[in-house]
Amino acid sequence: MEVQFVELYQNIPRFADVARWLEDRGFYFTGFASIINSHASAQPIGQRSDGFPVAGDAVFSSRSDRFDMLDGKPRDLQLVKFAFSSLCTGHLAHCFASLNACGSLPDREASYAWLSLLHDLQDARMSSQSLSPPRFPDVLPDTAVKSFSGAASPAAWLHILDVTNWRASCGIPNDEIDGLLDHLQSKDDSRIEHVLRKAGFVALADKTNLMRRDHASKLSQFLEQSERGVEQ
Numbered sequence: 001m002e003v004q005f006v007e008l009y010q011n012i013p014r015f016a017d018v019a020r021w022l023e024d025r026g027f028y029f030t031g032f033a034s035i036i037n038s039h040a041s042a043q044p045i046g047q048r049s050d051g052f053p054v055a056g057d058a059v060f061s062s063r064s065d066r067f068d069m070l071d072g073k074p075r076d077l078q079l080v081k082f083a084f085s086s087l088c089t090g091h092l093a094h095c096f097a098s099l100n101a102c103g104s105l106p107d108r109e110a111s112y113a114w115l116s117l118l119h120d121l122q123d124a125r126m127s128s129q130s131l132s133p134p135r136f137p138d139v140l141p142d143t144a145v146k147s148f149s150g151a152a153s154p155a156a157w158l159h160i161l162d163v164t165n166w167r168a169s170c171g172i173p174n175d176e177i178d179g180l181l182d183h184l185q186s187k188d189d190s191r192i193e194h195v196l197r198k199a200g201f202v203a204l205a206d207k208t209n210l211m212r213r214d215h216a217s218k219l220s221q222f223l224e225q226s227e228r229g230v231e232q
Contacts, residue, residue, distance in 0.1 A: 004055045015058065026066040030091060033057040061086060061094060064101045076102045084114045087121075090204055092192075096125065117199050124191035131180055133219050134166040139226070161226045178223075184216035 003015040013021070019029050037051040067078045083098035099105070099122055108119045139161045140148055148160050167174050184190075189197060189209060196205035 001058055001060070002055065003058045006054050008055060015056075018058070019060075022060050026063045027060040028063060030059045030061045030089065030094075033059055059089060061089065061091065064094075064098045067101075072103075076104065077106065080105060080115070080118065083118060087117075087201070087204075090207070092196075092204065092208055095121070117195070120195045120199075121192060124195045128191050129172070129180060131170060131172060131177065131184070131219075133215065134163060134170075138166040138169070139163050158225050163223055163226050178220070181216050181220040181223075185213050185220070187213065 001018070003018050004012060005015050007014075023029070033056075035053050035056040038054040039048055039051040062082060064079060064082065067075050067082070070078060079098045079102040083095045083102070086092075086094040086098060095118075099118065105119055105122060106115060108116055141162055144160045144162075148157060151157055151160065167177060170177070172180065187209070189205065190212065193205045193209050193212075196202075196208065
């Protein structure tokens with residue numbers, strides 16, 4: 001929807017007001033499809049830069065729990081449709097979150113290519129070993145909060161953060177985690193990326209591939225550095 005950051009039209013709410021109103025009703029702000037910039041003063045051509053945002057087309061996406069008021073198949077159908085719409089807007093994580101909330105996917109039907117695609121994505125995910133990065137509370141012991149807050153520099157954090165509990169809780173044998181991270185840094189398409197690319201979601205497949213390799217590389221470096229810091 002079109003939103004404004006400054007007063008372009010009288011008595012029209014600005015972006016912050018619209019975002020807050022929609023958030024209260026179960027919607028996330030997921031980004032801008034376009035931004036319109038302007039300038040504070042009218043300067044000649046050649047004496048202007050980027051200016052500042054005055055308006056844009058904002059994209060909002062529903063939270064999956066908005067469908068909790070429904071039961072059974074009606075709820076699952078809405079979640080499945082929402083999963084596909086999330087995929088179309090490039091929000092792969094939101095797509096899988098909706099599929100997680102769904103009790104079960106409707107039977108695969110050849111006449112519905114979008115539903116077949118969701119089945120393929122679900123199958124690809126279920127057949128792939130997954131690893132979620134640690135959240136901050138997972139690696140910061142309660143006894144180390146004060147030390148972390150008073151650390152002189154980020155370099156000192158490596159002596160404070162502890163990945164032991166995260167390794168024990170991630171559901172993968174400790175000696176297999178490093179190998180999985182190496183595998184996740186492969187340039188070859190994962191099963192999920194292959195499905196996306198085959199279905200024509202090339203840009204999303206490329207972005208997912210890049211983010212997968214980047215996140216796996218950073219997590220691998222973090223684990224190595226934090227464990228070295230604990231040893232020291």
